[in-house]
Amino acid sequence: MYDRLKGFRDFYPEEMTARREVxxxxxxxxxxxxxxxxxxxxxxxxxMYVDKSGEEIVDELYTFEDKGGxxxxxxxxxxxxxxxxxxxxxxxxxxxxxxxxxxxFWRYEQVQQGRFREFYQTNVDVFGSAxxxxxxxxxxxxxxxxxxxxxxxxxxxxxxxxxxxxGGLLESMAGDGGSETDVDIDVRDAIRAVDKSAKVERNxxxxxxxxxGLSYDQxxxxxxxxxxxxxxxxxxxxxxxxxxxxxxxxxxxLDATEDFGVREHCTLSLETARGLDYYTGVxxxxxxxxxxxxRAVFGGGRYDDLxxxxxxxxxxAVGVALGDATLQLLCERAGAWPDEELATDYYVLTVGDxxxxxxxxxxxxxSRGHVVETDLSDRGFGxxxxxxxxxxxxxxxxxxxxxxxxxxxTVKEMASGEQTTVPVDEFPGEHDEPRYGDFV
Amino acid sequence: MYDRLKGFRDFYPEEMTARREVxxxxxxxxxxxxxxxxxxxxxxxxxMYVDKSGEEIVDELYTFEDKGGxxxxxxxxxxxxxxxxxxxxxxxxxxxxxxxxxxxFWRYEQVQQGRFREFYQTNVDVFGSAxxxxxxxxxxxxxxxxxxxxxxxxxxxxxxxxxxxxGGLLESMAGDGGSETDVDIDVRDAIRAVDKSAKVERNxxxxxxxxxGLSYDQxxxxxxxxxxxxxxxxxxxxxxxxxxxxxxxxxxxLDATEDFGVREHCTLSLETARGLDYYTGVxxxxxxxxxxxxRAVFGGGRYDDLxxxxxxxxxxAVGVALGDATLQLLCERAGAWPDEELATDYYVLTVGDxxxxxxxxxxxxxSRGHVVETDLSDRGFGxxxxxxxxxxxxxxxxxxxxxxxxxxxTVKEMASGEQTTVPVDEFPGEHDEPRYGDFV
Numbered sequence: 119m120y121d122r123l124k125g126f127r128d129f130y131p132e133e134m135t136a137r138r139e140v141x142x143x144x145x146x147x148x149x150x151x152x153x154x155x156x157x158x159x160x161x162x163x164x165x166m167y168v169d170k171s172g173e174e175i176v177d178e179l180y181t182f183e184d185k186g187g188x189x190x191x192x193x194x195x196x197x198x199x200x201x202x203x204x205x206x207x208x209x210x211x212x213x214x215x216x217x218x219x220x221x222x223f224w225r226y227e228q229v230q231q232g233r234f235r236e237f238y239q240t241n242v243d244v245f246g247s248a249x250x251x252x253x254x255x256x257x258x259x260x261x262x263x264x265x266x267x268x269x270x271x272x273x274x275x276x277x278x279x280x281x282x283x284x285g286g287l288l289e290s291m292a293g294d295g296g297s298e299t300d301v302d303i304d305v306r307d308a309i310r311a312v313d314k315s316a317k318v319e320r321n322x323x324x325x326x327x328x329x330x331g332l333s334y335d336q337x338x339x340x341x342x343x344x345x346x347x348x349x350x351x352x353x354x355x356x357x358x359x360x361x362x363x364x365x366x367x368x369x370x371x372l373d374a375t376e377d378f379g380v381r382e383h384c385t386l387s388l389e390t391a392r393g394l395d396y397y398t399g400v401x402x403x404x405x406x407x408x409x410x411x412x413r414a415v416f417g418g419g420r421y422d423d424l425x426x427x428x429x430x431x432x433x434x435a436v437g438v439a440l441g442d443a444t445l446q447l448l449c450e451r452a453g454a455w456p457d458e459e460l461a462t463d464y465y466v467l468t469v470g471d472x473x474x475x476x477x478x479x480x481x482x483x484x485s486r487g488h489v490v491e492t493d494l495s496d497r498g499f500g501x502x503x504x505x506x507x508x509x510x511x512x513x514x515x516x517x518x519x520x521x522x523x524x525x526x527x528t529v530k531e532m533a534s535g536e537q538t539t540v541p542v543d544e545f546p547g548e549h550d551e552p553r554y555g556d557f558v
Numbered sequence: 559m560y561d562r563l564k565g566f567r568d569f570y571p572e573e574m575t576a577r578r579e580v581x582x583x584x585x586x587x588x589x590x591x592x593x594x595x596x597x598x599x600x601x602x603x604x605x606m607y608v609d610k611s612g613e614e615i616v617d618e619l620y621t622f623e624d625k626g627g628x629x630x631x632x633x634x635x636x637x638x639x640x641x642x643x644x645x646x647x648x649x650x651x652x653x654x655x656x657x658x659x660x661x662x663f664w665r666y667e668q669v670q671q672g673r674f675r676e677f678y679q680t681n682v683d684v685f686g687s688a689x690x691x692x693x694x695x696x697x698x699x700x701x702x703x704x705x706x707x708x709x710x711x712x713x714x715x716x717x718x719x720x721x722x723x724x725g726g727l728l729e730s731m732a733g734d735g736g737s738e739t740d741v742d743i744d745v746r747d748a749i750r751a752v753d754k755s756a757k758v759e760r761n762x763x764x765x766x767x768x769x770x771g772l773s774y775d776q777x778x779x780x781x782x783x784x785x786x787x788x789x790x791x792x793x794x795x796x797x798x799x800x801x802x803x804x805x806x807x808x809x810x811x812l813d814a815t816e817d818f819g820v821r822e823h824c825t826l827s828l829e830t831a832r833g834l835d836y837y838t839g840v841x842x843x844x845x846x847x848x849x850x851x852x853r854a855v856f857g858g859g860r861y862d863d864l865x866x867x868x869x870x871x872x873x874x875a876v877g878v879a880l881g882d883a884t885l886q887l888l889c890e891r892a893g894a895w896p897d898e899e900l901a902t903d904y905y906v907l908t909v910g911d912x913x914x915x916x917x918x919x920x921x922x923x924x925s926r927g928h929v930v931e932t933d934l935s936d937r938g939f940g941x942x943x944x945x946x947x948x949x950x951x952x953x954x955x956x957x958x959x960x961x962x963x964x965x966x967x968t969v970k971e972m973a974s975g976e977q978t979t980v981p982v983d984e985f986p987g988e989h990d991e992p993r994y995g996d997f998v
Contacts (some may be wrong), residue, residue, distance in 0.1 A: 119604045120642050121867030122599065123630065128643050129597030131657070138595055150924040152902055152931035152949065155578055157569030159562065159676055160600060160632070160662055161620075180601075185666045190602070192562060192632075202560050203568050204736055212948045215935050217571070222600055226625045236599055247935040251913070255934055262924075290956045375799040429559030438944030473691070477817040484590040484702070491592035494654050494695055495687040508652045509592065 123236025125227070129307050132458040137442070139456040140267060140449065141220055144240050147263040151255065153218035153242050158199045162220075164189040166198045170396055170424065174310070178225040196241040196394070196439065197421065198428075204245050206431035213246030213433075231441045232413065243437030248422060248494060250367065253400045254374035256418060256438050260404065261380045263440065268454035274381075274415065277387030278372070281419065282364035283352060284309050284391060287343065290356040303331035312344070312391035317413075344388040352388075364399075367514065371400050372442040392415075393432040398422045400436070410451045414445045463488035463513065463551075466508035469499055471520030475542065479515055479527070480547050513553055515545065529554050565667070565675025572898040577882070579890065579896040580707060581660055585678050585879060587703040591695060593658035593682050598639045600662075602827075604629040606638045610836055612862065614750070618665040632664040636681040637836065638868075644685050645870035653686030653873075662997065669924065672853065683877030686724055688862060690807065693840045694814035695827065696878050698856060701820045703880065708894035714855065716820075717827030718812070718842040721859065722804035723792060724749055724831060725781065730796040731776050738824045752784070752831035757853075784828040804839075830857075831898065838862045838874070855884045870892035890894045903928035903953065903991075905946035909939055910959030915991050916984065919955055919967070922986050947972065969994050 129137060164181045171194070180192035193199060220240040226514045229232055242259055244252040257276055261525050264274055275297060288308050293300030311326035318326070320341075327337035341350055356362075368386075375381040382502060384402070392401040399420030406415060418438030425433040449455040457531075464483050467478045476492055483490045491509060493502055495556075499516075516528040527545055530537035533552035537556050546552045562568060569577060585595075589950075604621045611634070619630035628831060633639060640657060660680040667673055682699055684692040697716055704714055728748050733740030751766035758766070760781075767777035783792060789805045808826075815821040824842075832841040839860030858878030865873040889895040904923050908916045916932055923930045931949060933942055939956075946954050956968040956977075967985055970977035970995035978998050986992045 120638075120644065122642070122646070123601055123603065123624075123628065124626075126599035126601060127597070127640075128646070128673055129600065130643070130651075131594030131596060131645065133596050134595045137597065150927065150929055152929055154900060155569030155573050155574045156571060157567070157577065159566035159568065160664070161563055161566060163560060163563065180622075180624060184620060186564075188563065198560075199568075200914075202562070206568070207570065211570075212945060224600070244699075244934060245809070249934060249936045250869060251932075251936070252934040294873070326982075352975070374913070377914040379917065379921055409603065474817040475816070477819065481819055487590065489590055489592055491656075492691075494684060494689060494692040496689045496691070504935070505652060 123235070127234060127236065128229070131460060135460060136456040136458045137446075141240070142444070143265045143266050143542050145218065147266050148218040148240070148259060150214070151259050151262075153216045153259070156200065156203065156217045156219050158193070158196065158203070158219060158221065158476060160193055161190045162193055162199060162202075164191040166202065167191055167194065168546050169396055169558070170198060170427065171195065173391055175225070178227050180224050180226055185402065194223055194225045195394075196223070196239065197243070197394075197424065197437065200241070200243055200245075200394075201424045201428045201430075203437070204425050205369075205428045206432060208356060208430065208540065209250075211245075212446070214252065214413075215245040218242045232411070232447050234443055238442040238479060239439045241437060241439045243435060245425070245435045246431050247436075248434035250370040250374040251378075252372040252434075252436050253420060254378040254380065256436050257375055257384065257402065258378040258380040260318050260416070260418070260438050260440070261383045264404075264448075269448070269452050271382060272427070273407055273452050274383065274448065276383050276384045276402045276407050277390045277405060278368070278369040278400060279386075279388050279390040280364050281309070281532055282399060283388065284344075286310060286358055286361035286364055289360065290358055291332065291383060292546040297429045301333060301336070302333050305330075306395055308332065309391050311394065312389060313393045315341075315389050315391075321363045347386050347388055349386075350393075350462050359416055375488075392419055396421045396424045402438075404448075406448050406451055407450065411444060411447045413444065416440045440520065460509050461489065462491055462509040462511040464490045464515055465509070465511035466490060466492040466515045466517060467499065467502045467506065468493050468517050471518055472517040472522055473534075475522060476515075476517040479517065479542075479545060486546065486550055488551070517542075529557055531555075559564070560711050563675070565669040565863070566966040567676065570841035571900060572711065576896040576898045577899060580677055580885070581680070583660065584703045585660060585708050586683050587706050588680070588699060591656070591699050591702075593656045593699070594704075595755060596640065596643065596657045596659050598633070598636065598643070598659060598661065600633055601630045601640060602633055602642070604631040606642065607631055610638055610867065611635065611834055611889075614833055618667050619842045620664050622668055629956045634663055635834075636661075636679065637683075637834075637864065640681070640683055640685075641864045641868050641870075641875070642872060644865050644875075645868045648870065651685075654692065655685040656683070658682045663748040667822070671946045672851070672887050674883055678882040679782070679879045680856075683875060685873050686864070687873045687876075690810040690814040691818075692844045692874075692876050693811040693860060694818040694820065696876050697815055697824065697842065698818040698820040700856070700878050700880070701823045702741060704844075707889055709888070709892050712820060713847055713892050714823065715847050715887065716824045716842045716847060717830045718808070718824050718828075718840060719828050719830040720808040720840050721749070721837045722809065722839060723801060723828065724752060724784075726798055726804050727780065727792060727796055727799035728772075729800065730798055731772065731780065731982065741773060744769075746835055748772065749831050750833065752829060753833045753927050755781075755829050755831075766994045784809070787826050787828055789826075794934075806870075808840060832857055832859055836861045836864045836867075842878075845887075846891055847890050848891065851884060853884065855888045874996050900949050901929065902931055902946070902949040902951040904930045904955055905942070905949070905951035906930060906955045906957060907939065907946065908933050908957050912957040912959055912962055915962060915967075916955075916957040919957065919985060923992075926986065928991070957982075969997055971995075 231505040307330035324337040401419030403414035403417035420436040422434040514530040528538040609876035621844040642668040745772035764777040843854035843857030861876040954970040964977040
């Protein structure tokens with residue numbers, strides 16, 4: 119009668135069990151690096167995105183006017199929100215600020231495999247350090263998270279690039295406006311073209327670069343330069359301090375990844391650009407090395423200017439956002455997606471009027487930390503046992519009127535089907551985790 | 559430069575630490591009862607609420623038209639969504655279905671203490687059982703959650719009522735239309751008046767009942783009947799099977815709460831009605847017994863008709879929703895709100911060019927499950943130590959160039975300030991949790 123909206127997902131318990139396990143692993147990994155959880159609103163003022171995130175994201179915004187006449191948007195990403203939060207507290211926060219959170223975001227996109235209108239991201243950010251160690255820690259966290267999820271070295275790679283190498287190179291190509299061969303390049307558009315380069319034909323890529331102001335010769339030269347992955351050649355070609363310093367920064371980050379134990383996952387890949395406008399330094403994307411997951415699994419990078427542009431003190435920043443859908447594709451491809459099975463420690467089964475004793479036993483088992491279900495539907499033996507099986511109960515405690523008359527309950531191990539009677543006063547008694555084997 | 563929206567909240571790490579601890583306790587409690595986590599969308603079709611939830615909630619909806627022309631709403635509550643999910647899977651789901659989830663909801667309300675436009679709820683529901691054990695388990699879960707949070711018996715009470723007692727009583731007052739004294743009563747409006755009765759003056763309450771169709775004499779009589787809490791008198795007054803059966807159901811639920819160990823938290827309170835229209839049976843609200851938290855902390859009840867009205871098979875249901883803001887007020891009042899402090903197991907401090915060793919030690923400690931931070935900002939000894947103090951590091955491992963030349967690092971216990979040197983090859987070595995005390 120009511121349908122779910124397209125691009126939105128319902129997660130039933132089995133699927134959610136697996137998702138929760140993955141999420142717990144990712145968040146525990148972030149926690150061990152000292153990233154601290156923050157909580158953030160689902161709605162923000164629309165203009166926060168219009169100003170900073172780039173037109174692509176704005177086209178996809180869920181925006182509306184609230185009952186108070188405010189132009190608001192469902193948050194399409196976390197970065198502007200945490201930037202706002204850093205600005206709001208100003209100098210109160212001790213640096214580096216290391217934050218993590220997992221929550222849904224919304225974009226009105228074309229729905230396809232691994233892409234939904236409501237998606238979940240774990241965002242991990244460091245604010246207040248411009249040093250390469252911060253970039254390296256973000257990469258190390260991301261690699262650790264994947265490794266802890268069960269992925270092996272060689273199953274994923276981080277393609278690492280640097281926004282200011284791209285920007286500096288484009289600046290050099292444009293010239294300083296003092297020569298007749300100078301051209302007018304829209305750097306944002308050109309970088310967006312680079313971001314699309316792997317997804318389009320070469321000619322289309324050149325057209326996009328041409329639209330951004332490059333001549334076709336320049337577009338080919340630019341493409342050759344990037345695909346050479348030759349940093350020295352880039353520095354020489356550009357001949358500017360800007361490119362030299364960007365290359366040096368990229369090299370220092372790669373050096374730091376060596377010490378941080380993540381260098382082996384990193385590949386230099388200058389065609390990696392990221393779609394969002396606010397990146398300033400190192401950017402990277404995670405890919406499935408088998409290529410079976412064809413798009414980037416997730417990505418991140420450095421955005422040193424965003425907080426100042428939000429009215430805060432100059433605060434360098436770097437982060438990564440792991441999206442749920444592509445991460446699931448990668449895990450499934452690698453056979454690392456968890457089993458989707460419910461777990462139940464005990465089912466306490468009632469036969470006849472034994473609710474008081476069954477409820478007491480359920481309480482005692484729960485107080486020992488176990489997952490315990492009992493009859494809520496006044497059902498018979500068979501259908502209770504069948505339900506216990508459905509929820510994968512490990513042990514069934516049968517509380518029957520006749521057994522109780524003898525002061526006993528029956529403990530049944532579901533895997534083997536074996537069972538034995540136990541004095542009701544001794545169940546659970548001294549046992550932290552009473553099982554069939556404890557009573558035979 | 560950009561401001562947060564009114565009624566929305568940013569949670570910084572210290573506050574979030576406490577919130578997460580509370581949430582973990584509530585969810586772990588639900589988990590031990592075998593409630594299974596589900597994940598649900600933030601947007602639904604607007605008409606799902608217009609049809610079923612009552613006008614109050616609809617006035618407060620964040621609604622808009624999406625880019626595909628759909629009328630959508632930010633979910634103001636979970637119940638319609640989980641009802642939709644139960645209908646969608648139909649007979650596939652084995653009963654009883656026991657679900658839990660925690661997530662934000664949105665209502666455009668007047669912002670005040672304990673009430674925000676974005677708020678978080680843990681929803682716990684049982685679908686597929688009409689038996690009193692299901693109601694009792696919901697109450698038992700709620701009491702357990704509060705007890706596990708550190709509240710004591712007597713610090714909170716569940717005021718328990720029954721919608722069909724109210725409905726049946728009003729039906730009896732209206733008469734069957736065959737007599738001149740019969741009146742036309744809008745039962746929904748009258749029940750909403752009962753829901754407001756504790757918050758308004760008596761005269762205003764009678765006005766509301768009068769607006770719903772009762773005469774002023776009937777309003778007073780109705781009020782007297784409810785406040786007497788005399789179930790036998792109610793049955794006698796109404797003289798209908800409907801009220802008799804509702805009273806009998808309420809008594810059976812209260813009996814079940816006895817076995818489920820939650821009877822001592824329950825008070826019969828017929829003036830408790832709950833605001834939402836879809837309730838059909840037992841309803842309850844949790845109150846701070848000191849009265850310091852003046853409004854209901856949370857509430858729940860039985861809604862046996864909702865799923866059928868959504869086009870599903872007749873599926874009785876009962877649930878509770880714990881809201882974050884009032885729960886925090888109650889916990890704070892009772893001194894049970896957790897300390898808001900960051901915890902860090904180790905800070906690995908670098909002096910000079912020791913990044914490779916420091917990073918190796920940090921990795922080794924993290925792989926043992928500890929929370930470990932290290933320098934990301936190329937800072938000196940003093941400012942690193944001060945940062946370690948800010949994040950409450952328990953142990954600082956100082957990796958200095960000079961110490962390293964002797965093959966040693968220094969282990970410093972922050973609480974006492976005591977420190978000792980340790981061979982770098984033995985740190986962490988065999989130790990799962992190496993501390994100062996292990997090396998002296």
